Amino acid sequence: MAGALSDLKIIEVGEMVSAPYCGKLLADLGADVIKVERPKVGDHARTRGPFPKDDPHPEKSGLFLYLNTNKRGITLDLAQAEGMELLERLAVDADVLIHNVMPSDMDRVGLTYDRMKRANPNLIMTSITPFGLSGPNRNWRAEDLTVWCAGGVCVLNGGGLEHADLPPLKTFGQQSGYQAGVHAAVPTLAAAFARLNGEAGQHIEVSGQEAIISQLEMTFEYWPYMKMIATRLGQKPIQPVETMQCKDGYIYLCCIEEHQWRGFVEIMGSPEWAGEEIFKDRLTRAQNWDVLKVFLEEWVSQQTVLDLYRKAQAKRVPFAPVSTMGDLLSNEHLKSRGFFVEITHPVAGTHKYPGAPLKYHRTPWQLRTPAPTLGQHNDEVFGAKLNLSQSRIDELKRRGVI
Amino acid sequence: MAKPPLSGIKVADFTWVWAGPYCTLQLAHLGADVTRIETKTRPCVTRMLPPWPNGKFDGLNKSGYFNQYNQGKKSLSLNFKHPEAKDVAWRLIKEADVVVNNFASGVMEKMGFGYDAIREVKSDIIMISLSGYGDTGPYHEYVAYGPAQVPLSGLSSLTGYKGFPPMHAGFSYADPNAGIHGAFAVLAALFHRKKTGEGQYIDMAQWECAMDLLAEGILEYTMNGREPERNGNRDPFMAPHGIFKCRDLAEKVMDMTIDRWVSIVCADDAEWGRLASAMGEPELAADLRFKTLAARRANEDELEALITGWTLPQRFDEVARKLQAAGVAAAPCADNKYLCDEDRHVAQRNYWVELNHPEVGVQRHAGIPWRMSGTSTAVRMAAPCLGQHTDETLARLGYSKEEVESLRKIGALD
Numbered sequence: 001m002a003g004a005l006s007d008l009k010i011i012e013v014g015e016m017v018s019a020p021y022c023g024k025l026l027a028d029l030g031a032d033v034i035k036v037e038r039p040k041v042g043d044h045a046r047t048r049g050p051f052p053k054d055d056p057h058p059e060k061s062g063l064f065l066y067l068n069t070n071k072r073g074i075t076l077d078l079a080q081a082e083g084m085e086l087l088e089r090l091a092v093d094a095d096v097l098i099h100n101v102m103p104s105d106m107d108r109v110g111l112t113y114d115r116m117k118r119a120n121p122n123l124i125m126t127s128i129t130p131f132g133l134s135g136p137n138r139n140w141r142a143e144d145l146t147v148w149c150a151g152g153v154c155v156l157n158g159g160g161l162e163h164a165d166l167p168p169l170k171t172f173g174q175q176s177g178y179q180a181g182v183h184a185a186v187p188t189l190a191a192a193f194a195r196l197n198g199e200a201g202q203h204i205e206v207s208g209q210e211a212i213i214s215q216l217e218m219t220f221e222y223w224p225y226m227k228m229i230a231t232r233l234g235q236k237p238i239q240p241v242e243t244m245q246c247k248d249g250y251i252y253l254c255c256i257e258e259h260q261w262r263g264f265v266e267i268m269g270s271p272e273w274a275g276e277e278i279f280k281d282r283l284t285r286a287q288n289w290d291v292l293k294v295f296l297e298e299w300v301s302q303q304t305v306l307d308l309y310r311k312a313q314a315k316r317v318p319f320a321p322v323s324t325m326g327d328l329l330s331n332e333h334l335k336s337r338g339f340f341v342e343i344t345h346p347v348a349g350t351h352k353y354p355g356a357p358l359k360y361h362r363t364p365w366q367l368r369t370p371a372p373t374l375g376q377h378n379d380e381v382f383g384a385k386l387n388l389s390q391s392r393i394d395e396l397k398r399r400g401v402i
Numbered sequence: 403m404a405k406p407p408l409s410g411i412k413v414a415d416f417t418w419v420w421a422g423p424y425c426t427l428q429l430a431h432l433g434a435d436v437t438r439i440e441t442k443t444r445p446c447v448t449r450m451l452p453p454w455p456n457g458k459f460d461g462l463n464k465s466g467y468f469n470q471y472n473q474g475k476k477s478l479s480l481n482f483k484h485p486e487a488k489d490v491a492w493r494l495i496k497e498a499d500v501v502v503n504n505f506a507s508g509v510m511e512k513m514g515f516g517y518d519a520i521r522e523v524k525s526d527i528i529m530i531s532l533s534g535y536g537d538t539g540p541y542h543e544y545v546a547y548g549p550a551q552v553p554l555s556g557l558s559s560l561t562g563y564k565g566f567p568p569m570h571a572g573f574s575y576a577d578p579n580a581g582i583h584g585a586f587a588v589l590a591a592l593f594h595r596k597k598t599g600e601g602q603y604i605d606m607a608q609w610e611c612a613m614d615l616l617a618e619g620i621l622e623y624t625m626n627g628r629e630p631e632r633n634g635n636r637d638p639f640m641a642p643h644g645i646f647k648c649r650d651l652a653e654k655v656m657d658m659t660i661d662r663w664v665s666i667v668c669a670d671d672a673e674w675g676r677l678a679s680a681m682g683e684p685e686l687a688a689d690l691r692f693k694t695l696a697a698r699r700a701n702e703d704e705l706e707a708l709i710t711g712w713t714l715p716q717r718f719d720e721v722a723r724k725l726q727a728a729g730v731a732a733a734p735c736a737d738n739k740y741l742c743d744e745d746r747h748v749a750q751r752n753y754w755v756e757l758n759h760p761e762v763g764v765q766r767h768a769g770i771p772w773r774m775s776g777t778s779t780a781v782r783m784a785a786p787c788l789g790q791h792t793d794e795t796l797a798r799l800g801y802s803k804e805e806v807e808s809l810r811k812i813g814a815l816d
Contacts, residue, residue, distance in 0.1 A: 004590040004591060004593060004594035005590055005593060005594075007597075008593075025586060029590050047639070048618075048639060049618075049638075050618060050621050050622040050625055050626060051625070052625040052626065053625075053626065054626065062617065062618060062621030062622070062625055063617065063618050063621070065621075066617040066618075066621060067617070113775070131747060132751055132773075134750070134751055135746075135747040135748075135750045135751045136746055136747050136750060137726075137747040138747075140726050140731075140733070141726065141729065141730065141731040142731055142733070143640065143643070143667040143669065143731050145635060145637070145643060145644075145645075145665050145667055146665045146666075146667055146731050146732060146733035147733065149645065149663075149665040149733050149734065149735040149736060150665075150733040150734065150736055151736070152736045152737060152738060152740075152741050153571070153572060153573065154572075154635075154645060154663075154665070154735050155663070155735050155736065155737045156572030156573055157561070157569060157570065157571060157572030158562075158563070158569060158572075164661075166563055166634075167634070167635060167644065167645040167646070167647065167663060168645050168663055168735050169561065169562070169563070169569055169572075169634065169635065169645075170561075170634075170635045170645070171557065171561050171571045171572075171575070172557055172560035172561045172616060172618075172619060172630075173557075173560070173615060173616050173617075173618050173619065174618070175575075175615060178614075178615045179579075179582070182579075182582050182583055182586060183582060183771050183772065184772065185586050186428050186432075186582065186585050186586050186589060186772075187407075187432070187772040187774055189586065189589035189590060189593060190407035190408060190432045190589055190774075191407060191774065191776070192593060193407055193408070193589060193592055193593050193596060194404070194407035194776075194777075196593065196596045196597065197407075197596075199404045199405075199407070199776065200404070200776060201776075202774055202775045202776030202777070203774075203775040203776075204772055204773070204774050204775070205772060205773045205775075206771060206772045207751070207753075207771055207772075209747075209748065210748070210751070210753050210768075210769075210771035210772075211771040213741060213748070213753070213768050213771070214578075214768045214769075214770075214771050215424075215573075215575075215578035215579075215582075216573065216738070216768070217420065217467070217573040217574055217577070217578070218448075218451060218452065218453065218466065218467035218470075219573060219738055220470070220738045220741065220742070220768055221453050221466030221467060221469070221470050221738075221765070221767070222452075222453045222466070222738055223738040223739045223741075223742045223743070224466065224742055224765050224766040224767070225452075225453035225454060225455050225466040225762070225765060226452070226453040226454070226455070226457055226466075228453065229660055229737050229738060229739050230737065230738050231660060231737065232572060233660075237452075241549055243553065243558065243567060243568055243569075243570065245567065250553070250558075250559070250567060250568055252549070252550050252552075252553040252554070252558070252570075254547050254549055254550040256547075313541075313544045313545065316545050317545070318534075318544075318545045318546055318547040318550050319550065320546075320550035320551065320553055320554035321553070321554060322553040322554075322558050322559050322568050323553065323554055323555065323556045323559060324556065324559050324629050325556060325559075325619055325620055325622070325623035325624075325629055325630070326623060326629065327556075328556050328613065328620065329620075329623060329624065332539075332540055333535065333539040333540050333541040333542075334539070334609075334610070336538065336539045336540060337536055337538055337539045337607070337610070339610050339613070340620075340624075351621065351624045351625050352620075352624040353617065353620070353621065353624070354610075354613045354614050354616075354617050354620055355610075356610070357583050357587075357606070357610060357611040357614045358530075358583060358584070358587045358604050358605065358606045358611065359536070359604065359605040359606070360587070360590070360591065360602060360604050361602050361603040361604070361605070362594070362600055362601075362602035362603075363590075363591075363594050363602065
């Protein structure tokens with residue numbers, strides 16, 4: 001069955017996570033995505049790993065292989081005028097050009113919407129950058145940590161009252177890249193939908209920082225509404241919502257509704273202390289958390305994670321294990337839903353990867369091809385698609401354009 | 403300027419709390435006509451959560467949390483204890499293009515609004531369920547709360563300081579992540595329907611969607627059989643890579659000293675050289691303890707202590723500006739006050755939304771994180787008060803004034 005986006009033609013000039021994740025979301029639903037990488041070195045993600053047997057190799061980076069499934073790969077040096085001309089020619093029959101080239105580099109190589117629009121007035125061009133294309137910080141250098149910080153998340157995590165000297169804490173991985181990528185995929189598809197309604201192409205600009213701010217849950221509005229700074233060091237207003245250690249791992253206690261607390265107390269065998277006045281509701285449980293915590297830690301430390309999880313869920317209490325990677329890979333629920341997918345790559349070999357974020361009943365998410373090797377589709381794209389002769393392609397390769 | 407891309411698309415919004423509303427918020431941002439189905443008998447949890455403009459709960463329309471994530475939507479109040487209220491919902495569904503919910507699997511069916519029932523009356527409908535565990539599998543009836551989905555996904559076991567227990571992400575990250583992916587899925591389905599006329603059902607498990615964000619951790623395990631080690635803010639390929647204290651200008655807020663911090667990253671040796679110069683100690687660049695990435699990684703405690711010695715007496719945003727001018731990646735570790743009042747960049751990009759709301763007046767909210775050259779990118783209205791659009795919606799659905807009054811009298815609109 002064809003994917004929902006099977007006749008969408010996309011060019012991706014993407015490094016690391018943001019534009020590649022946007023491209024992956026579209027490619028996994030059937031779009032034809034041609035990924036443009038720098039000649040010889042390729043996407044920086046190829047250097048990041050993890051690598052099988054810890055052996056760094058540009059064709060074996062787990063991050064790259066995950067983010068670039070279902071794409072075709074070509075190489076092109078956009079810093080050379082001929083490279084940009086070839087990109088323009090590719091854009092002529094594309095629907096979308098996604099990129100995460102930094103604004104200063106866009107200016108330098110001439111990757112502007114005006115230029116691309118001249119090549120193809122119907123083109124949708126999506127520019128994903130850490131801070132957007134305007135404003136005083138547009139050219140700020142950025143890594144995932146600095147953008148995640150600038151978006152306001154790190155300050156919410158880490159430390160705790162007992163460890164106020166430990167710094168605010170980054171969330172694992174490349175989260176600002178993922179969020180910028182998926183927040184870019186939304187307006188990009190909306191623009192593609194508008195084109196089906198007869199609208200023209202357009203330029204979309206996405207700021208990673210703004211994408212993160214828009215997800216801050218209630219913490220952002222505490223300042224405009226109440227002039228309160230939201231911090232990782234504050235006491236929680238309601239309890240229990242905490243990670244605790246069992247005999248064989250960690251569990252996340254989450255019982256913030258009164259009926260959930262009653263359910264938890266029953267699971268614990270209704271101990272006498274649970275009837276104390278200082279634990280009578282979720283507010284007092286938070287105010288007296290230092291005392292309650294000791295009781296709970298003592299009891300929870302005698303339990304096993306899965307047993308407590310199942311008992312809690314049987315009473316509709318939303319506890320959850322603090323899953324390790326091994327827990328996830330062996331989990332019976334995820335197995336039965338077929339979440340993890342096995343991909344065989346000609347160089348990296350066969351491994352299990354995270355699979356579909358959503359299940360579409362009519363137009364399934366599909367893995368058609370593994371991530372491309374560097375320049376794998378050069379001949380196919382420059383030859384068959386752009387009609388360049390083999391000698392011309394060879395010459396461009398010699399000069400490092402391709 | 404063209405019409406917004408989703409002009410004319412109608413969304414019947416059965417969502418509540420956080421993941422679902424974040425999904426339909428994106429659709430409203432893009433111009434869809436989103437109608438929230440709410441009830442006064444069991445209001446959306448976020449209507450009762452802080453922050454409130456006067457510091458305490460006094461009514462269902464004042465929560466900053468609710469007002470942030472429901473901008474640009476309408477609210478229709480219905481009490482499904484009355485079959486007449488269900489008839490109203492059915493009329494709304496019949497004119498809708500998209501139905502969205504984020505209940506646990508099976509709840510929509512119990513309410514009578516399962517996909518099979520809806521498809522009977524509207525064959526090309528697009529319906530999406532953003533549940534915690536998905537519609538199939540042995541745990542599909544398990545209950546999920548946003549905060550618990552972060553540890554469940556595996557993110558917590560990867561996040562934390564070296565040698566310490568797992569940490570949470572600090573917010574219910576799996577919720578907005580599900581919401582934004584859900585909006586993407588709806589758009590893909592709309593695209594497909596436009597070309598083929600076919601609607602479809604989309605099943606999302608928030609748990610699965612969150613695991614797509616930690617591929618590096620999962621692949622470390624599937625490629626090498628190893629659980630990745632928690633390592634604070636550090637990175638295997640870059641050093642320094644951290645968040646540094648700027649204590650001397652800490653502000654006292656509500657009896658608590660709030661330190662401020664700055665994030666600094668050097669991607670290579672050249673950037674480290676520029677940082678050393680900016681610190682006024684250019685000779686550190688050639689210091690054997692720090693000359694190469696491997697050396698900086700081996701002496702990272704010492705490296706971080708040196709940098710902290712330099713950042714500590716300075717303002718955090720000035721450190722960031724100074725380092726950016728020198729060509730080093732740095733950014734303030736922003737809190738909500740900084741973002742709102744001090745971040746000139748965000749303000750100059752006109753990201754904030756300040757619309758008049760009937761009960762909270764003009765408050766600042768986060769806006770739309772993208773700009774579209776062909777379409778105005780502006781939030782069109784403040785979040786709705788509970789039931790604010792009930793009469794308007796019923797009129798649009800063809801109910802006469804008398805019919806609305808009688809529905810009201812029996813309590814179907816509570």
